[in-house]
Amino acid sequence: MSPDGIKLLKTPVLDKSKWMQLPRDVIIGHDALMQLPKVCEDLQVSGSVLIFSGKGTMNVAGSRVLSLVKEVADAEVFIVDKISPEIISEAEEVGAGVDVFIGVGGGRVIDTAKIVSYNCCRPFISVPTAASHDGIASSRASVPVKGGSVSLEANPPIALVADTGIIAAAPHRLLAAGCADVISNYTAILDWELSHRLRGEPISDYAMALSRMTAEIISKNADLIKPHAEESAWTVIKALLSSGVAMSIAGSSRPASGGEHKFSHALDQIAPGKGLHGEQCGIGSIITMYLHGGDWRSIRTSLKQIGAPTTPKEIGIDDKSAAQALILARSIRPERFTILDMGITEEVAEQLIAMLYED
Numbered sequence: 001m002s003p004d005g006i007k008l009l010k011t012p013v014l015d016k017s018k019w020m021q022l023p024r025d026v027i028i029g030h031d032a033l034m035q036l037p038k039v040c041e042d043l044q045v046s047g048s049v050l051i052f053s054g055k056g057t058m059n060v061a062g063s064r065v066l067s068l069v070k071e072v073a074d075a076e077v078f079i080v081d082k083i084s085p086e087i088i089s090e091a092e093e094v095g096a097g098v099d100v101f102i103g104v105g106g107g108r109v110i111d112t113a114k115i116v117s118y119n120c121c122r123p124f125i126s127v128p129t130a131a132s133h134d135g136i137a138s139s140r141a142s143v144p145v146k147g148g149s150v151s152l153e154a155n156p157p158i159a160l161v162a163d164t165g166i167i168a169a170a171p172h173r174l175l176a177a178g179c180a181d182v183i184s185n186y187t188a189i190l191d192w193e194l195s196h197r198l199r200g201e202p203i204s205d206y207a208m209a210l211s212r213m214t215a216e217i218i219s220k221n222a223d224l225i226k227p228h229a230e231e232s233a234w235t236v237i238k239a240l241l242s243s244g245v246a247m248s249i250a251g252s253s254r255p256a257s258g259g260e261h262k263f264s265h266a267l268d269q270i271a272p273g274k275g276l277h278g279e280q281c282g283i284g285s286i287i288t289m290y291l292h293g294g295d296w297r298s299i300r301t302s303l304k305q306i307g308a309p310t311t312p313k314e315i316g317i318d319d320k321s322a323a324q325a326l327i328l329a330r331s332i333r334p335e336r337f338t339i340l341d342m343g344i345t346e347e348v349a350e351q352l353i354a355m356l357y358e359d
């Protein structure tokens, strides 16, 4: 009985709790960059800021971000040429004592900012210059390591500032790669379900539903994704944001990364620097959808409509290397069970690659 006489029910204790981190401020739109000083004010950013940017993206947006942030705080720049455990350690040394990190660039730059921010226990702001990957707001960072790649826990951005003017002006190849990264969620989910059925891996219906819906929005609007159209940049950025949120809900990249991603990571080993991450995942997704018995042709049609590649040849990778990557995929993150871990012979791998060229 409570002090005021109300009878309290005894409910069974649910021994479960989850901590999800999501962005606090999300600003998407034309000239969104100009809002940065206001965003810093809102987040009470002062003191020192370290801006991560790339060699090219420094000119595209990094320099402007530097002068805008200097209005409210001390700011320095760290140029990220590639992402590796060594570069991350170096960046952490430079970033020691910094109050806030800002990542201005593509996926490698944003992942570096995200992981340094996590390791230094300071917040970071994500300023994507291209809609090329769904890590713009996720709480994971992908880091290439010897013989593969790891997905590390990281800080999601405290704020996402996506300037659709800058993103629409980027090469269309980058936007198409972002669409392909999201479309590949279809097969990532199928792989997750497979692992649930075969290995008892826990799944999250909510994360799956969000991830699938995101892939659907891009596939259904594939014919509306046009080069250098700000409206298209809007659609894709929103999809990348939702896909990132799905990862944060799941607490892993599972809703957005299955066998097609392991294939992409394997290609990064076998044929580095050829295809973009999203492009490789899109091609991988056609193959794994075929293996799942799903509608692989419709994935291929959507990718073609958007202008994303659907064959290794289009990204300068020979078919033999692509077939090798299908086999190597199983040794990358072996704990992440997918359809590619069920045993693919060399002969079958070659047939699967040949299928990509069929009418």
Ligand SMILES: NC(=O)C1=CN([C@@H]2O[C@H](COP(=O)(O)OP(=O)(O)OC[C@H]3O[C@@H](n4cnc5c(N)ncnc54)[C@H](OP(=O)(O)O)[C@@H]3O)[C@@H](O)[C@H]2O)C=CC1
Binding pocket: 053, 054, 055, 056, 057, 058, 060, 083, 105, 106, 107, 108, 109, 111, 129, 130, 132, 133, 134, 135, 136, 138, 139, 140, 141, 142, 143, 166, 167, 169, 170, 171, 174, 177, 181, 247, 253, 276, 277, 278
């Ligand atoms: N954490 C996560 O959840 C996820 C992480 N990823 C990771 O992200 C990376 C892939 O990202 P992606 O962006 O494709 O690759 P990169 O970061 O390698 O960027 C590709 C290229 O695009 C350039 N670029 C970016 N913006 C512009 C622009 N506006 N105009 C002209 N060039 C531009 C970059 O320039 P510059 O040389 O200046 O950098 C770079 O040369 C991978 O490492 C992948 O693992 C992918 C998905 C999810």
Ligand SMILES: O=C(CO)COP(=O)(O)O
Binding pocket: 134, 135, 140, 141, 142, 143, 149, 150, 151, 181, 253, 256, 257, 261, 262
């Ligand atoms: O790229 C991702 C989602 O699109 C996640 O990356 P990982 O494959 O490294 O987990």
Ligand SMILES: [Zn+2]
Binding pocket: 133, 134, 181, 256, 257, 261, 277, 278, 281
């Ligand atoms: Zn991806």
